[in-house]
Amino acid sequence: EVQLLESGGGLVQPGGSLTLSCEASGFTFSSYAMNWVRQAPGKGLEWVSTIAGSSGSTYYADSVKGRFTISRDNSKNTLYLQMSSLRAEDTALYYCAKADVVGVIKSRSTDCWGQGTLVSVSS
Amino acid sequence: DVVMTQSPLSLPVTLGQPASISCRSSQSLVNGDGKTYLNWFQQRPGQSPRRLIFKVSYRDSGVPDRFSGSGSGTDFTLEISRVEAEDVGIYYCMQGTHWPWTFGQGTKVEIK
Numbered sequence: 073e074v075q076l077l078e079s080g081g082g083l084v085q086p087g088g089s090l091t092l093s094c095e096a097s098g099f100t101f102s103s104y105a106m107n108w109v110r111q112a113p114g115k116g117l118e119w120v121s122t123i124a125g126s127s128g129s130t131y132y133a134d135s136v137k138g139r140f141t142i143s144r145d146n147s148k149n150t151l152y153l154q155m156s157s158l159r160a161e162d163t164a165l166y167y168c169a170k171a172d173v174v175g176v177i178k179s180r181s182t183d184c185w186g187q188g189t190l191v192s193v194s195s
Numbered sequence: 196d197v198v199m200t201q202s203p204l205s206l207p208v209t210l211g212q213p214a215s216i217s218c219r220s221s222q223s224l225v226n227g228d229g230k231t232y233l234n235w236f237q238q239r240p241g242q243s244p245r246r247l248i249f250k251v252s253y254r255d256s257g258v259p260d261r262f263s264g265s266g267s268g269t270d271f272t273l274e275i276s277r278v279e280a281e282d283v284g285i286y287y288c289m290q291g292t293h294w295p296w297t298f299g300q301g302t303k304v305e306i307k
Binding site: 107109116117118119122131133167172178179180181182183185186187188 | 226232234236243244245246249255287289291292294295296297298299300301
């Protein structure tokens with residue numbers, strides 16, 4: 073069974089930093105691009121970032137470019153999101169989501185989401 | 196980025212009755228490979244999203260056949276043939292044709 077388990081969320085002050093993790097199991101992690109998608113309280117879904125399976129290619133939403141860094145450790149089946157210069161508008165539930173097709177860098181969909189980890193940015 | 200517009204945003208339905216959600220994109224979702232990458236997700240209260248439909252009309256494994264997707268180009272529809280209590284939640288369309296992924300605002304389905 074495919075499983076994604078996020079962790080690392082919490083309360084942080086504006087301008088602060090936080091690193092999220094997503095531990096994957098049940099599939100060949102290194103073969104799939106991985107994504108972060110966030111959901112502000114009571115709001116819709118927003119794609120944040122994508123990383124290819126093995127090439128290391130990365131992509132970011134304009135709203136987080138230059139502040140967030142996505143990375144992965146395929147030996148640990150773990151995806152990361154390093155967040156810095158955090159703003160109140162970054163407050164959200166952050167989901168990791170697996171690409172639905174093996175080997176594709178920019179997948180067209182996702183077929184599995186984690187349960188999310190909550191990031192709150194407030195003084 | 197491609198803008199996805201859903202309607203209605205709130206949909207009260209009677210148990211056993213059909214329901215329909217519309218999703219329109221600001222540009223055609225037909226990809227260069229001829230495929231249309233339009234997905235539908237269900238988010239039940241307190242849960243993470245779950246994909247129901249991919250490539251307009253293909254149901255994911257385990258999705259009841261009362262859910263169906265249709266459409267082409269810029270206009271798409273999710274239909275529930277007979278709403279059940281477990282269908283309560285928010286439904287999102289998402290396009291994957293044009294990078295980056297973009298989502299509709301969500302349609303909240305509730306029981307009358």
